[in-house]
Amino acid sequence: MSATPSPAPRVLSGIQPSGVLHLGNYFGAIAQHIALQDRYPGEAYYFIADYHALTTLRNAEALRQNVFDAAVTYLALGLDPAKSLLFRQSDIPEVHELAWLLACVTGVGLMERSTSYKDKIAQGIKPNAGLFNYPLLMAADILIYDGTLVPVGKDQLQHVEFAQDMSTYLNEAYAAGGPPLLVRPEALLGIAPIVPGFDGRKMSKSYSNLLPLFESGKKLRKLVGQIVTDSTPLGQPLDPGTCNVYALLKLFSDEAELAQIAGWYRAGARDGQPFGYGHAKMLLADKIDAHFAPARARREHLLQHPEEVEAVLRSSAERARPIARATIDRCRRAVGLT
Numbered sequence: 001m002s003a004t005p006s007p008a009p010r011v012l013s014g015i016q017p018s019g020v021l022h023l024g025n026y027f028g029a030i031a032q033h034i035a036l037q038d039r040y041p042g043e044a045y046y047f048i049a050d051y052h053a054l055t056t057l058r059n060a061e062a063l064r065q066n067v068f069d070a071a072v073t074y075l076a077l078g079l080d081p082a083k084s085l086l087f088r089q090s091d092i093p094e095v096h097e098l099a100w101l102l103a104c105v106t107g108v109g110l111m112e113r114s115t116s117y118k119d120k121i122a123q124g125i126k127p128n129a130g131l132f133n134y135p136l137l138m139a140a141d142i143l144i145y146d147g148t149l150v151p152v153g154k155d156q157l158q159h160v161e162f163a164q165d166m167s168t169y170l171n172e173a174y175a176a177g178g179p180p181l182l183v184r185p186e187a188l189l190g191i192a193p194i195v196p197g198f199d200g201r202k203m204s205k206s207y208s209n210l211l212p213l214f215e216s217g218k219k220l221r222k223l224v225g226q227i228v229t230d231s232t233p234l235g236q237p238l239d240p241g242t243c244n245v246y247a248l249l250k251l252f253s254d255e256a257e258l259a260q261i262a263g264w265y266r267a268g269a270r271d272g273q274p275f276g277y278g279h280a281k282m283l284l285a286d287k288i289d290a291h292f293a294p295a296r297a298r299r300e301h302l303l304q305h306p307e308e309v310e311a312v313l314r315s316s317a318e319r320a321r322p323i324a325r326a327t328i329d330r331c332r333r334a335v336g337l338t
Contacts (some may be wrong), residue, residue, distance in 0.1 A: 011036050011188070012147030014049040014089065014138070017066035021073050022210035023288075024195040024203035027251055030077055032151050032190045037084040044084035045145050045320060046074065048313075051089045051096075053136060055118075055130040071309050073213065076299035078160045089141065091317035099140035101331055103133070111135060115158055123206070139163035143182045144324045146219040151188040160187040174334040181331050195250060196244045198226045211248075214287050214296050224285040235274035240265040245280045252287040318321040 005117050013033060021030070036040055037044040048070050052062060063292050071086060079086055089095065112115075120129055142150055142163045151162045167182040175181045194202060197209025204210065210221055227244050240246040240262045249261055261283070264270040270279065332338045 001247050008205060009043060010041055010062065010146055011040050011044040011141050011149045011151065012047075012145055012185070013151050014141055015070050015074065017048050017050055017053050017070045019066055019069070019205065020210070020212050021070070022203055022205075022212055023248070024197070024210065025250070026077070026213055028153060028192040029151070029190075029194050032192070033074070034078045036151060036188075037080060040149075043082045045147065046079070046086050047089045047092070047320075048087070049089050049141070052134065053220070055134060056168055056338060065120075068306065068309060071313060072299055072302045073311065075214075075302055075312065076295045078295070081316065082320060083311065085316035085320055087313050087316035087320055091313070092144070092321055092324050094321070094328045095140045095144050095330070098144045098324075099133070099136045099326050101159065102166045102170060102271050103136050104141055105173050106136065106166050109131065110162065110165060111206065113158075114162075116156075135162045137161060139166045142185050143167055144327045145320060146183045147185050148183055149188045150185050151190055152191065153192050157187055157189070162266065168175065174331075181334050182327070194247075195251065196247050198223075198244075199228050201245050202244075211288070213292060214299055216293075216296060220289055221282070221285045223282045224288070226280060227284075229249070229277040232277070234276035234278075235268045237268045238243065238265040238275075238277070239278075242279070243277070245277060245284055249280065249284050249287065252284070252291055 013029070015029075025161065033046060046162055048067050050067050053066065055061055057066075067088060070293065075081075112133060114132075117127075117132055120131060120247045125131065126320070138159050142160070150163070156326070163185050163198055167180075167184050170182055171180045197203035197207055197211075199205050199207065199209050201209060211220075215223060223294055224245075227246060227248070229243060232238055243265070245260070250258060253261065261280075265280070267275070269275050329338070
């Protein structure tokens, strides 16, 4: 008899291998993921969604590099393989079998309600069956590891709701009156700050307005210098509440520092000297540089030792796959395949 689902809390989230990761990715998801490994040690499962990337990416070498970069980024920023798992989605082939079982009990109407699919089509992405079936594979990603907590932002909440619905469909079809085959997951909504890009819109690759996580020195200062501000002359009072630079400074400053910076803005002066947007930008660049300096050092080490990254991915997959196998064995028996 296959094992029953684990009742223990288990965090599950996917990482898109989509190229350069930026401040929006860090404050929107990565920082929360890393914090959760301390709250749920040994029960934080993070996979790099390379199967999902195939819906839009048609370059094999770019995909391999993006997967490697995502793994390096998480490890450099503090993901601890002793506390959490980090693995490639494609190293767990059982996820596709569960996606098919879910497809056979899920109505087309539910799939057609996917806002993610509609948004991608609206962006001009050519529709394909993989893109349409994206929610099925995402639900399988969550359910196959008995994931109970899924950290998401509000824009991804529907995917967790779909996974809830699909787990119910399979349980009702094949486990009515008995132990559930699949655990019903719950969304873990984080309070992610809005991270503005150069132009004040949400930082995004789509808008090409991002600040990469590991840039430093002159290149970082040049990028920060592109942040849009108004034409208030140097030395005149500034409004921190409407400033994109200040909005980013808030992410790197404690309350006391932020109050002091706001005072400089409103006075248009710092220590008796004129204070303007250029000074605020230099301050921001210094704070970003210092904040990520330890991670940059770890990243450089990992880039020089790719075998260490590969060892983490393989070891994590070896720990995750038996859970996936137990879930599939349970479901195969229930539906009549074994």
